Amino acid sequence: MASETLIRVCMGPAGIAAGGKQVIEAFHAALVDAGVSAQVRERCSSHQVGCMGLCARDVLVEVHQGDVKTVYQYIKPDMVQRIVDEHLVAGKPITEWLVDEVYASFYRKQIKVVLADCGRIDPEDIDAYEAVKGYEAARECLTNRRPEEVIEEVKMSGLRGRGGAGFPTGLKWELGRKSRGDDKYIICNADEGDPGAFMDRAVIEGSPHAVIEGMIIGAFSMGARNGYVYIRAEYPLAVERLKKALDQARTRGYLGKGIFGSAFDFDIKIKLGAGAFVCGEETALIASIEGMRGMPRPKPPFPVNRGLWQKPTVINNVETFANIPAIIRNGCGWYAGFGTDKSKGTKVFALTGKIKNPGLIEVPMGITLREIIEEIGGGIESGRPFKAVQTGGPSGGCIPASMLDIAVDYESLAKVGSIVGSGGMIVLDADDCMVNVAKYFVQFTQSESCGKCVPCRVGTKRVLETLERITTGKGKEDDIERLEKLAGGIKAMSLCGLGQTAPNPVLSTLKYFRDEYEAHIRDKKCPAKVCKGLLTYSIDEATCKACGACLRACPSGAVSGEKKKPHRIDAAKCVRCGACFEVCKFGSVNRE
Template sequence: MKVIVGLGSCGIAAGGNKVLQAVEDEVKKRNLDVEVKKAGCIGMCYLEPLVEVVDDEGKSTMYVKVTPEIVRDIFENHIEKGMVVSEHALSAEDRSYIEGQLRIALRNCGKIDPECIDEYIEKGGYKALEKAIKEMTPERVIEEIKISGLRGRGGAGFPTWFKWNATRTAPGTPKYVVCNADEGDPGAFMDRSVLEGDPHSVLEGMAIAAYAIGAEAGYIYVRAEYPLAIKRLEIAIAQARERGFLGKNIMGTGFSFDINIKAGAGAFVCGEETALIASLEGERGMPRLKPPFPAQKGYMGKPTNINNVETFANVPWIIQNGGQAFASVGTEKSKGTKVFALAGKVKRGGLVEVPMGVPLREVIFSIGGGIIGDRKIKAVQLGGPSGGCIPESLLDTPVDYESIVKTGAIMGSGGMIVMDETTCMVDMARFFLDFTQKESCGKCTHCRIGTKRMLEILERICQGEGKEEDLEILEELAMNVKEGSLCGLGQTAPNPVLTTLKYFRHEYEAHIRDRKCPAKQCKALITYRIDPAKCKSCGLCARKCPVNTIKGSKGQPYEIIQENCTKCGTCMEVCRFGAVFVE
């Protein structure tokens, strides 16, 4: 009998460590022959903490939203009496969350202990590396990646084989392999989950890449805000070195390769590869002109191949199963699967991996379960601050690089934020532009100044001070920033503004012309009132008001004194009769 506790960051944040302690205490107290294990995130973040019970016959039962009290119930009934505690078990509806996916990059996440190399090896780990260095030439490895059609999963979708081949054939030694784990998009947690749940797949992918391009050293550039990912990477690297999968003369073949970790300070711009290289070298993270590309002149001026976490995690599967197996999944130009961090106003938020070509609507409704409160969906933000908003009318758009770009958004690294009818699209554009404006390194005038001027206009519109000419100025500024910026941050920063102007222009016009926020979110453009016909004069709203601006007496409807109202919404939240409304 095994009991497995999910201890990704999401599980820990939801109370996973307390659940683990409760499990260990029950095993000790009851003197049971039960193996207690931990795993990373399986992807169902909305149900954490998760506990899986596997009996001696291999039958698995997943328990959700587990507390120490539920742990006692599980031990008393399931483990000691063999009776599944159905009220706490994963429902058939929630099971469809996993069953609707095809997991390649996430194949081991939530299924193995990320701190135990033996469990990775039991799942076939490092067999692909052995196959590559013992049975394949470097050229054959690159050819297999070419056959697979694997494109970079960091956002640009550049053919992986091409970057590998360019680095291999570039003059100069030594050569380097770099893993870009600088995941900074708001709402994105794909790379973190892979590093926390299956770090060896990334190490193995990097080692195969190193063999293909002729590198002996590699670096994982991961932001310091991911302490658990860094800890598990350090453990995995030490284990791989001890077992001979990293270091000198790997598997007796004469191939040598080792990996070190660089913890970045968390600058979003360092997700751009030349800025990342500058940071890796100890310089300020600022992009430079290309060419030369990193494959020609990268880390320390030497040929360097850079791929992101998800890209490397796919590589061992491709080498072990063949490029054609990967290419058989997806669309003609976008092969394989894609991992998304599903977040926002969706019922079942978490980590999702689906074949390329699946419609957005299927991801959001079939896997994600639809919108919280069964409200109407308004849009989905794809690609984070560098992406754009795709409206409900385009939700049948297939998830592939070309189709997403046609909407004005980009695939990005995989952030997928769902928005409902309560989301103000003007404020949403303001939020993302505020992020990119703050994260700009300041090197380019267009990015440094242009995003600031755009943000000022958006803030003015949200305050009810917009002008008719603002929309034309916004569009002109956006195009100038896109065309005049040096790197991808500036070139894509206007995307949220341009797509919301394209699909939700009426909301901008309502803010400017009517001084109204259709979604009733912008504080300067809304008013809280109490309906006298519905008010029961209970006085709860007045007692809870933080600024004492609600007046009334017993038997008489209460009233909000508008001059002092901070529009916090507390009165609406506490009213039990629906008497408070927004206009």
């Protein structure tokens, strides 16, 4: 073993959850254990890296020896010693722990621009970032280009805002540049409020310097001297890594006065969000940074003219900024080579739900949903039929199985009643009730509505009440019509994006899964057997072993029975919580 050995341990959100930190510690300990690994130790280093993507197989461990890469899956701390002994010392990889074909198919259709360095470099080490050409793009812009040239490059790349709305980034920067005022601000929106999405978190945790570099370039382009990263307090590790990265950048002189020896001054502050989905809206986010309740205000004036502290302000999302360094380094033509006519480049998605290989993926715009779900995601985990995929979170919609061949880009998804959104992609199977999914999202938007405008505050409440009624068997014949009418009103009249898009989950499920609504309302049945109020429980006396598990689990005393005699459920006392169904080991509890 003449070449160096490098061990990379996934410390993305899922890697940490699966015990990545303990695995790294185990490697450190095993490698220090001199008797075993004296020859290895000198040339071997183990690093934490950000999300490698295939979160379902965490903890993922890569062993690099020269050009040879070996990837292990599902690694636990107690497995580390054997890897060190057999692979590193004896030179024989442990074949039964290696990743399989799934790993290859997971990556085959992906193109990594934003995530290029996530999972490859130590996110807490600025040298590691610089070794992969980090800060070259910012240096090039600040020392060799005029702001207008940088803006032109970004415009030509076709990059559109990755936060959800898809506004052209170059154009936003140009408006910011043209807006009058000496004091301008640039803000990175890292308040990833969409439940079921963790793209921004993974990008900041995996490559925080790329976001900082993108902000420096943006600030230079529009002429901002102050920047903020508005980040969720629920992401403590992302905050910590970002703080470290900012300190490192400051020490190198990449932030502060006269960056890269130019005349340009710029610095970035971190502002912790306090948990409000509406703060993803630009004017609400600004109000929140100013220390007030995050309530949107009417636009115009737009933030590029009057934003933070009434000064011109440009707000971009984490992923948008993380695209910038690669675009500058490789040129706009390279970036525009990915994607479709109107949606250029790549997009990061958090692929989750009932999928075999959940994880973080980056794909070229225009890829079909089928490619994502079947080839990258490996299909449905349970083997049950695929039903729908939810994109865009509370502002998006559900796309049915019959439309799996549509392209994933801003225009195509909008056409079928959903949106690209920030990148949540939740796969649903036959066990999911679409009315319940719609209710879930409306519950969310209703409680997150800031309450300023009536259509959103009262409208979402009325929609939720209607859905509650439908899912508890009290649905009325005209409820579908009522929902459609309410939805139209909320969309048309709400002040900000939250309200304007809140009805989408309802409208899209009504469009493609109307029969499920009708089954709930007319037949008082939930076809997917999810909505509790519509289910009845009974015990199959033939198979009941009288173990008493359901009797103990029942919170309302509805189960009765003695030892060795089949138990019974008293329908009048049953609160339909499903506890008996869950605890029965013999499948003797029926759910209808």
